[in-house]
Amino acid sequence: MLFTRTDLEGVWLIEASPIRDERGSFARTFCIDEMNVRGLEHRFAQHSLSRSTAKHTLRGLHFQRAPHAEVKVVSCLNGAIWDVAVDLRPQSPTYRRWTAAELSADNMRQLYIPKGCAHGFLSLTEDALVGYLISTRYDPSAAAGLRYDDPALAIDWPAAPAVMSEKDRSWPLLADSGHHA
Numbered sequence: 001m002l003f004t005r006t007d008l009e010g011v012w013l014i015e016a017s018p019i020r021d022e023r024g025s026f027a028r029t030f031c032i033d034e035m036n037v038r039g040l041e042h043r044f045a046q047h048s049l050s051r052s053t054a055k056h057t058l059r060g061l062h063f064q065r066a067p068h069a070e071v072k073v074v075s076c077l078n079g080a081i082w083d084v085a086v087d088l089r090p091q092s093p094t095y096r097r098w099t100a101a102e103l104s105a106d107n108m109r110q111l112y113i114p115k116g117c118a119h120g121f122l123s124l125t126e127d128a129l130v131g132y133l134i135s136t137r138y139d140p141s142a143a144a145g146l147r148y149d150d151p152a153l154a155i156d157w158p159a160a161p162a163v164m165s166e167k168d169r170s171w172p173l174l175a176d177s178g179h180h181a
């Protein structure tokens with residue numbers, strides 16, 4: 001496994017090192033020792049899957065408010081997504097900045113997103129299957145979000161969303177929310 005820091009404080013890109021043979025390949029995607037040695041979360045209360053049927057489906061930007069904030073490890077098990085994390089931690093040197101990575105079934109990359117960050121993605125293929133390791137039990141009353149097209153974030157999405165929920169269209173702008181996680 002290869003762990004690379006991104007330009008967002010505490011957000012890591014995790015790349016598998018598949019072992020290939022005539023049948024295909026085998027790759028480790030989680031190792032408690034690799035997480036511990038970097039001080040990363042290794043206890044995940046829930047694992048979830050989301051399937052997005054259409055290409056250019058946008059989900060996000062979401063976060064769970066404290067004390068239900070989540071560490072997430074996001075992977076793409078079928079198809080490909082353009083995965084985005086946004087730093088909402090006022091004390092962070094990268095507060096209000098974003099980073100993105102293409103995650104796909106082919107590249108077996110994962111994005112580690114710490115508490116205090118919002119997360120969203122745009123699917124780049126049909127039938128994108130996204131897996132989440134989540135550190136904290138989901139609490140619907142703590143669900144919060146920001147607009148994917150917030151000018152204060154200026155996220156450079158690779159395409160316009162073709163499909164998104166009304167809820168995701170209706171999140172507040174940072175300017176209006178005076179927000180921090």
Ligand SMILES: Cc1cn([C@H]2C[C@H](O)[C@@H](COP(=O)(O)OP(=O)(O)O[C@H]3O[C@H](C)C(=O)[C@H](O)[C@H]3O)O2)c(=O)[nH]c1=O
Nearest residue numbers: 048050059060061062063072119120121132138140165
């Ligand atoms: C997140 C979540 C949702 N749900 C239920 C609530 C709804 O009845 C249904 C769909 O939920 P939602 O529309 O919030 O799903 P997404 O838009 O994919 O939300 C996720 O997408 C963004 C990109 C994320 O990073 C989060 O994992 C999560 O917020 O599943 C649950 O039962 N448990 C959960 O952990």
